[in-house]
Amino acid sequence: MGTDGRRDRDERGRARNARPRDGLGRPLPYGVEGVERQPEGVVRAPAESVAEAQALLDAGRPFHAHEVFEDAWKSGRAEDRELWRGLAQLAVGLTHAARGNRTGGARLLRRGAAALAPRAADGPYGMDVAGLLRWAEEAARAAEDGLTAPPPMLRSPGPPA
Structure with a gap:
């Protein structure tokens, strides 16, 4: 709810929590400065x-x-939805930890890995899915x-420069 007791809404009238957030996405009180929020609904190329x-x-x-992975999950190709969902779950698992x-x-990290496992062999979009599963x-276990x-490395490390 906004400071006036009404629900926060975006420009289209959809409910959106406008409270500032900290770096881990936790809502902060109105009037407190938070970190810049990731814009929602952005359509990007997979890379x-x-x-x-x-x-x-x-x-x-x-x-x-x-949130970036969630945008890809919602706007991407149907055959990639589990890939993006699994990556989003890895990120949420890190957030919870x-x-x-x-x-x-730990549960979300393992759930995300399970969603990614079918893509381990094909390395979609240059991603090192097999490495992500190990990570x-x-x-x-660390959680x-x-x-x-440490953060995951999504892409396969290239040859040394």
Whole structure:
């Protein structure tokens, strides 16, 4: 609800929470300065989605990376929806773990990995899905132990420069 007691709405009249958010997507009180929010509903090419999400993950903003993946999931090809959904779940798993929800974080990391597993062999959009599966299990174990996992590397590392 807004400060006037009415629901926040976007320019089309749809309900949207306009409260500022912190770097992990938690709502802050009205009037407090939060981090810039990721715009919603942006249609990007798959490579742009991967690059944008990777930059957000590297900056410690997995909640915002999840929003990029969610846009790709909603606007992308039907055959890629599970891929984007799985990536969004990895980002949300990191978000939960960073917020202190160890069990939920680990569970979402493993759920995201399960959604990605069928794509491990084809490496869609240059992504190292097999590497992501290994990373997700390590990150889930780290979350369970209360440790912080490094951000995933979405693309296969190239040859040394």
